[in-house]
Amino acid sequence: xxxxxxxxxxxxxxxxxxxxxxxxxxxxxxxxxxxxxxxxxxxxxxxxxxxxxxxxxxxxxxxxxxxxxxxxxxxxxxxxxxxxxxxxxxxxxxxxxxxxxxxxxxxxxxxxxxxxxxxxxxxxxxxxxxxxxxxxxxxxxxxxxxxxxxxxxxxxxxxxxxxxxxxxxxxxxxxxxxxxxxxxxxxxxxxxxxxxxxxxxxxxxxxxxxxxxxxxxxxxxxxxxxxxxxxxxxxxxxxxxxxxxxxxxxxxxxxxxxxxxxxxxxxxxxxxxxxxxxxxxxxxxxxxxxxxxxxxxxxxxxxxxxxxxxxxxxxxxxxxxxxxxxxxxxxxxxxx
Numbered sequence: 560x561x562x563x564x565x566x567x568x569x570x571x572x573x574x575x576x577x578x579x580x581x582x583x584x585x586x587x588x589x590x591x592x593x594x595x596x597x598x599x600x601x602x603x604x605x606x607x608x609x610x611x612x613x614x615x616x617x618x619x620x621x622x623x624x625x626x627x628x629x630x631x632x633x634x635x636x637x638x639x640x641x642x643x644x645x646x647x648x649x650x651x652x653x654x655x656x657x658x659x660x661x662x663x664x665x666x667x668x669x670x671x672x673x674x675x676x677x678x679x680x681x682x683x684x685x686x687x688x689x690x691x692x693x694x695x696x697x698x699x700x701x702x703x704x705x706x707x708x709x710x711x712x713x714x715x716x717x718x719x720x721x722x723x724x725x726x727x728x729x730x731x732x733x734x735x736x737x738x739x740x741x742x743x744x745x746x747x748x749x750x751x752x753x754x755x756x757x758x759x760x761x762x763x764x765x766x767x768x769x770x771x772x773x774x775x776x777x778x779x780x781x782x783x784x785x786x787x788x789x790x791x792x793x794x795x796x797x798x799x800x801x802x803x804x805x806x807x808x809x810x811x812x813x814x815x816x817x818x819x820x821x822x823x824x825x826x827x828x829x830x831x832x833x834x835x836x837x838x839x840x841x842x843x844x845x846x847x848x849x850x851x852x853x854x855x856x857x858x859x860x861x862x863x864x865x866x867x868x869x870x871x872x873x874x875x876x877x878x879x880x881x882x883x884x885x886x887x888x889x890x891x892x893x894x895x
Contacts, residue, residue, distance in 0.1 A: 632876070635869040643866040661870040671871060673846050674854045675878065677760050681850070682828045682882075684764035689824045690817065693772055697779030698809055711780070715773035722770075726837045729766055753839050756847040763834050763848055771827065775820050782816035783809070821886045829879045832856065851875045 639661050641654045665671050700710055717725060732738050733752040740747035748755055752762045790808045799807065810817075831850040835842050841857070842849030849857075851871055859868030 635872050638866055639869040639873050641866060643869070645863065645865060657866075661866045662874070664867050665870040665874065670846055670849065670854060671851070671874075674842075674849045674851045675875075677846075677848060678829060678831060678850050680760050681764045681767075681831060682825060684761055685768050685828050686821065686824045688765070688768045689772065689775055690820055692768070693775035693820065694779050694810075694813065694817070696772070697776045697783060698805065700776065701780060701783045711777075714776050717770045718773040720770075722833045723837065725770060726766075726834070729838065733762060750844075753848075754844050756844055759835075759839055759844065759848040763831075763838055766838070767828070767831070767834055771824075775824070778816050778820055779813055782813040786812035818887065818890055821890055822883055825882055825886065826879060829875060829882075851878075 640656060640658060642657050642660075643654050644652075646652045696714065700707065700714075703710060730737075730753075734740075735751040735754070737751075740751060748758055752758050786808065790812070791804050794804045794807055830852050832852040835848040835850055835853055836856075839848040842853050852875070855868040855871050855875075858871070859865040
């Protein structure tokens with residue numbers, strides 16, 4: 560018989576299943592809630608995240624990215640769909656919408672296709688050389704005991720040196736009467752390196768590789784610090800030499816840095832401008848070393864066609880994004 564409480568109209572007393580509070584609460588799974596447990600509170604998402612102070616600290620960089628990168632890209636995309644031309648400050652001029660006319664003009668120009676072919680040759684030489692040499696040199700520098708700082712600084716100096724000064728040295732080396740031709744003697748190419756249609760872009764690719772090598776070496780050196788030394792000892796105990804250690808420990812251990820180097824080298828190479836402008840006098844001979852960015856400068860500034868130049872820039876962005884996506888898919892696949 561169930562005990563009743565006077566005045567309760569025959570209702571049963573709270574049993575063990577209802578708990579001391581008599582609320583009969585249940586959790587989300589439908590099980591009875593623990594005795595004395597407060598009701599669960601809903602998590603309220605914050606607009607600025609869990610650490611709002613982080614947004615404040617990163618705000619200057621976000622503003623910098625928005626002003627220096629995002630706004631010019633958006634403006635270039637808008638410009639590429641207009642009949643745009645330069646006018647005096649404050650002048651009210653009509654710049655009508657022309658749709659894809661600027662893109663048709665850009666893609667109908669053989670010089671545009673040649674410039675993209677040139678930068679493709681450049682990337683095929685520069686990116687693999689940069690990746691292989693920087694990884695090998697970083698691995699060697701990581702094992703150096705004496706004069707480590709000297710060697711690291713020596714490789715980094717060309718990267719921070721002024722491009723104009725370094726270009727002057729390379730013009731002296733690879734000119735028709737330069738030091739390289741003097742050493743090669745009868746084996747020297749004719750025409751010379753920078754005025755040869757077949758050798759101009761490879762020469763520029765080697766120059767850019769040499770100049771930027773120090774930066775990528777530092778990236779790999781930082782990645783090598785996170786590779787456990789015990790892995791090298793394990794391979795050594797199993798009878799593996801330096802070569803086996805490199806391919807079984809070093810290469811997989813620095814895969815994230817490898818993906819980063821590939822992306823940075825591709826983006827930097829696609830934006831090639833200073834080197835062909837200074838080394839070959841503006842993309843010579845006959846446009847054999849012209850890059851899309853150099854062509855944008857020539858069409859937008861020298862020829863007063865900024866709308867067509869903007870269309871070339873948008874095409875270049877799409878070109879780089881496709882290459883970066885392919886690299887991420889095939890090279891960064893194992894990392895993910």
